[in-house]
Amino acid sequence: MKQGQRLVVVGGGSTYTIGMIMSLIEEKAHFPLRSITFYDTDGERQERVAKATEIIFREHYPELELFEYTTDKEYAFRDKDFFFVQIRTGGLEMREKDEQIPLRHGVVGQETCGPGGMSYGMRSIGDMIDLVADIRQGSPGGWILNYTNPAAIVAEALKRAYPNDKKILNICDMPAAIMVSYAKILGKEIWDLVPEYFGLNHFGWFTGIYDKEGNELTEDIKRAILEDGFIPEDSEIANDPSWIKTFKQVEKMLTDFPEYLPNTYLQYYLYPSDMAEKEDVENTRARQVINGRQQRVFSMCDQIIADDSLENVHLEVDIHGCYMIRVAASLAYNNGDIFIVMVKNDGIIANLPDDAMVEVPAMLTNRGPKPFAVGHIPRFYKGMIEGQLAYEQLVVDAYFENSYEKALQALTLNRTVVDAPVARQILDDLINENENYWPALKQRETVAR
Template structure:
């Protein structure tokens, strides 16, 4: 007889894990955990042990009766799990650095979830997540899989399109960061701000903003244009105020790669000329964090973690798990099947949208059509996601080439082919489906 919930985190050696543990500790009264299993691979063993021991110290400090297990055996961990979270990086940070550096060496934006970098992260990651899904269906078929591995949109598309697993939700911290940023501009607690979100992962827009239930959308757009709302990993280059006002919705930080392509590329090339891709900066931050985590007197999440660029991710996951377990019916922004929520997309396509969270999963809110001004770009990225998911599952070269060629960050089909060939070679160790 189980005494409480069993939660498994795949990629447990991640630097984000302390935030996840903190989130579970904070919610101990509404989320009765008895077991947390942190799973990683052989290459991540050292980090798993460091962060796992910190997790044990945090749980002990909180005085909670939760067993924290560390393992390299995923199947052992998954047996009878209630919730599974995934926060993995296939190829580790070295692969990310290639995703960013190779496009930049050709004068193209190098970003880990957009353009060529995003495609290759998906090609490496989708098969691994589908393997995890297969294990879940066998070992804990009623468990919910909460994925915050990027690129979440493409992974969500692949899971729903190429498996029959329904207990899946994709999660991103961008909408939380946007809402909190707007709350800060209004100088109010973030709980008082409500925003409707609709679009795709890293291509999502804030549509309607209310403060204490009163519509303040126009004022919010104005405050947004005068702010520096962004993320740690994205340069806060200003959007043109007249443009955002005309757009009538609030873009997300990643939209800078599409609406400010020239400026973002110049910024990236400037850093690249000094020998720095973002992945290298992250690697240095990670090294510093793990040095902190080694300290046997540390038994809380260190504030330095927020510099890492993924703040709120783990907290969002804990929130989502609690809402499913407690059937809260609150509204959260998730990646799920459209089912009529955004009329620009088919029902069986995945979207990122405000949804009511129940014990049976998310129920997307009906948004209607996206504004005409954003419909074209979002539809273009959806086509890219569909092709990327298909290429990742089948290891199909032509589909991968087509995906890259139609991506708005790639200037020509010839450039797409050069990038595809070079990156397939650079990542071949992690792309067995292309090497059959």
């Protein structure tokens, strides 16, 4: 019988938490739990989710020994086995500014890509570094599964701050959300598929999709997308108009670049002008989430609490939670399952720098990820990745060095911006809005001639 784990959900007040809880219930045979602790700095927001969660557990997880929630990090982090980290420094209010500022300059406004991603990343780095230090005080051997965005920038920063910590794993559920749609096309379950993939987080390509018997299914997927279109199937995004449009773009990307199956986020880098023109600065994705998912989730929590039961709500399992839990189970029980995760390159992609944090398939064991070699990648993808990698590393340089120049270089390199004067205007606006979050960026003094 598997030993139950002691889990902390860091960011317990997230709108994704209820979906995670339903996934924990769905997956309890794979990842049994002794205790679950919610931790959040926003006690009021967390309490709303937690009180609903108590009722969910009472009805669907009565064997759970302990559920608790707290704003006391020292208590929350003591003697735990796993930490699922989903924080958002600045909340959705700052996300909205991240998206609006670039759009006002005619540039893509998105929370993880382009200037918005840099803004969010610069806010996330400090909190994530402090959070890992706090966790290690209480649980030196606990697994930290981080899916705080922008994951690529956060992973780069944590690699530098904690180069010897082998129990931090940065992961993203977007490849899994895409694979759910592949599975639907093929009439299979996501867990039946074995992916081949390379890239950076939110910047990668599937080179092959296989079943467990080794049959390649890639061309079947491509053909279906080009003939019938591509739609999201994961319950969390299936009916979201923004995500439906995003998945629709895969057809265009595959028509233009048919060699590999693209990550959906590549739309922002391949068609930045089109993407910026389609957005409404007064109704960005953040505003849609505030008025949509956030209201829906908290209203549902209120309904559960008022009824003291689940009789008037419909709860669904989503891939966001299931993916994280299957990853944790493979680490906990040495399952050796294969997942797409972020790891230090160290020759995995032969013609990219060894210090890059790449996103590739890996076998997950109780000793950590064992990534599969990719080898050399073609010139187009290498060039795309190297530019994005330089941007990500310069953002982290800017944070640690308090460097305005490095931040400007980063934005100028980013494919969503390119134009240096526009990059400077956006950067100055972001600095003003983030004065309570970013380190003070200093400009190099110029020498008069």
